[in-house]
Amino acid sequence: MKSAWFAVLGIAMGLMLIGTMLVPDAQLFRDPTMARIMFTHVPCAMICSGFLIASAWHGFKVLKNYNDTSATKLHSAVELGSLFAALTMVTGILFSKIMWGEYWHGDPRQVSFLIVLFIYGGLLALRAAFPDPIRRDRNTASYALAAILPSIFLTFVYPRLKAVQQQSFHPSNTIVEGQMDIYYSVGLYGSLILLAIIAIVVFKLRVRTELLARKLENHGNLETHRGDSASPRMVRPVAVSPEHRD
16 A cells, blocks of 8 residues: 555656646746746745744644654654755755856845754754753754744745845745746646655654654663673573483
8 A cells, every 4th residue: 555655656746747847938037947946946945834833833742741752753843844944945046046146145035044944953953962862852842942933934924024025036925926827836836735745754754763763772771771681690501301310
């Protein structure tokens, strides 16, 4: 069943890739053929924000009632969110080069998302800073909760401020106001749905593998604590035939 599911997902990815290549060129772009980068850039930004919210939610659950499942979901959300944040930044830099001739020109949208990327970097750094797993999980959870409001502001509120829109070269409210034609709308929403499904599948797989790793680690620590590997044992001879018995 799982093999069939992955096969269907792979076929859908191939069809979506072909479909995005078949959409007409966007003539408003400096390089019309490169307009297709939005099929990766926009979904990655949305999924990145979703994982940031998920990390805050699971962080709250860790602080409220600590358990391995919530802690594992927290770290998995942080890892995948960081990946999609990096993809968003890279594709955004390429978009900037294509449209405005520079990879980086200090656009407010670039700067605000760079701060979001730094927030993810802080979450990853916290995970590596504490050898004790419980302390690591609780500190990461606290940081995720503290960062959620600034992240929401930087992602959803700040870019829509009138002063920011006047200074930014980045397109604003293109999706909300329906300024895309039918081809790009279908391609964008199709890419978003497909990438979101892939992200959820990978998230679940990551949670399962991390939970298994934690169980193995806890089992090893328990065996070491009991002293099974280091405790001295007495070996007594055992008779294997009647003539060897006393």
